[in-house]
Amino acid sequence: KIHIDGYRQGERETRYADNEHISGLDWGGWHDAGxxxxxxxxxxxxxxxxxxxxxxxxxxxxxxxxxxxxxLVLLNTPDGQPDLLQQIAFGAESLLAVCRPEGHVFPGIIENSVPSYVHVGDTINITDNRVYDSRLKPDQTEHGRSGKFDDRWVFTNRNTGLQYLTAQALAAAGRVLRNTHKDLAETSLRTAAKLWDYEQSHAPIYAPNAYCPSDSGYRNEEIAATVELLLTTGEPRYQQRLQSQAMVETVRSLTPEQFGEGPGWTLLRALPRITDARLKEAIISLAGEWKPRWESRMASNPYGVPYPSWVSTPDWKLESRSGIHSFFVWGHGWDLQEQALRSYYFRSSLPGLFGRDLLLNVVNFVLGCHPANNRSFVSGVGLDSALVAYGFNRDDWTHIPGGVISGPSLIKPDFMELKLYPHLWYQTEYVISGAATFIFDVLAADKWLAE
Known part of the structure; x- marks a missing residue:
């Protein structure tokens, strides 16, 4: 069954009945965008x-x-704990919450109806914040329950890519939370290992669902999770899997593009732990083959950023596709930020081969050096920034400080556009991962510029 925004529910895999309340899902994580x-x-x-x-x-x-x-959250009020560590903990707690009920990752939670989904304003007003009870009338409340059918739905089908993606995130979170959130760090790492173990012993399932990876064909998420667990634990079993014949052959079969846009940056971080000469040679060789393609994309535009290859080709025509759901219309800021993050590790691992320009150019791009105008994509950062954007307060023609929009879109036939209009989500929407990669990129730029 296909629901809103790409969420789908296949065959029942849990013990829960339709519309049965699942406890423990109401803490952690962030609402995405608008x-x-x-x-x-x-x-x-x-x-x-x-x-x-x-x-x-x-x-x-x-x-x-x-x-x-x-x-309770209070802004501009210190509590003695670094904010970033608290946010990492918040993300980890959300991922753990959707693992606990059945042992696999639930893909997501969303409103149960279109009228609720298109609500504009503070999210707290979408429901009555009481658990639905079918025995009560719509206007009845009793012991924290109500007869108003406005509870949100959780989608529950297992997806192998999401399992590995979650294992990777939890392994990294567990590594950095050890000194400040010991119990949470241990639970995160234990859960990451369980997810990895399960997928290693079961046939992969890539059930389509919102924000879930599809099968890349080259074990992208598995490689990433294995590396992250190896870096966190140092356990031989992760090294053995990474250096297995199947994994080595998979890496050696990658094209430079698959390597550079997929597991390359993760594999480079694992180089000091890799003892298999064939795997190490393949990683370094693919990195060398990726470099000229990376540089070619940067040279394809005046901004020195790696626009997608299909944008850079001389014979590319904007008329070939249209519509607001097309990748040809969405702004590319978030993708560029992610590539900048990867480039940090390419340079950190192979400093004699890769430089700093890609990351620094992307930070400049996001802060205003881009087509259409000079507006910063980061609301509240810069003299002219995205102060009208697609967040939960879009109907107020305002913004969320620190939100990061995707930026100029390519409009047929050859026009770069970034309008001052809150309902063009393909230009001005906020997403949580866009804020996270910008935080990484700007901290990396600050580090490099201080060297």
Whole structure:
């Protein structure tokens, strides 16, 4: 059954009946953009760069207080704990919550109806915040329950890519939370290992669902999870799997593009732990083959950023595809930020081969050096920034400070556009992972420029 925003529910895999309440899913994570869903895939790819940023740059900013017992967050009020570590913990707690009921990752939570989904305003007003009870009339309430059928739905089918993606994020989170959130770190690592173990012993299932990976054909998520668990634990079994015949052959079969846009940056981080000469040689060789393709994309535009290859080809025609759901219309800021993050590890691992330009150019691009205008994609950062954007307060023609939009889109036949209009989600939407990769990139730029 296909629901809203790409969420799907296949055959029942849990013990829960339709519309039965599942407890423990109401803490952790972040609502994505102007939607009010909690997609596990998005939360995983947000938690990961935050954890890596903490590991690499150790920011100690403390401007926020979080009181879990009272469910209270106070801005501009320090509580003695670094904000970034608290956010990493928040992401990990959400991922753990959707693993606990059945042992696999639930893909996400979203409103049960279109009228609720298109609600504009504070998310707290979408439901009455009481658990639905079919025995009560719609206007009845009793012991924290109500007869109003406005509870959100959780989608529950297992997806192998999401399992590995979550394992990777939890392994990284567990590594950086050890000194401040010991119990959470141990639970995160234990859960990551269980998810990995399960997928190693069961046939893969890539059930289509919102924000869940599809099968790349080259074990992208499995490689990433294996590397992250190896880096966190040092356990031989992860090294053995990474250096298995099947995995080595998979890596050796990758094209430079698959390597550079997939597991390359993760494999490079594992180089010091790799003892198999064939695997090490394949990784370094593929990195060398990826470099000229990377540089070619950067040279294809005045901004020095790696626009997708299909944008850079001379014979590319904008008329070939159209529509707001087309990748030809969406702004590319978030993708560029992710590539910048990868480039940090390419340079860190092979400094004699890769330079700093890609990451620094992307940060400049996001902060205003881009087509259409000079507006910063980061709301509130820069003299002219995205102060009208697609967040939950879009109907107020305003913004969420620190939100990061995707940026200029390519409009037929040859026009780059970034309008001052809140309902063009393909230009001005916020997503949580976009904020996370920007945090990583700007901290990396600050580090490099201070060297």
């Amino acid at each position: 939607d009010s869903d909690l997609p596990a895939g998005s939360i995983a790819i947000t938690t990961l760069p935050l954890a890596l940023a903490q590991e690499e740059f150790h920011p100690d900013i403390d401007l926020t207080s979080i009181d879990r017992a009272r469910r």
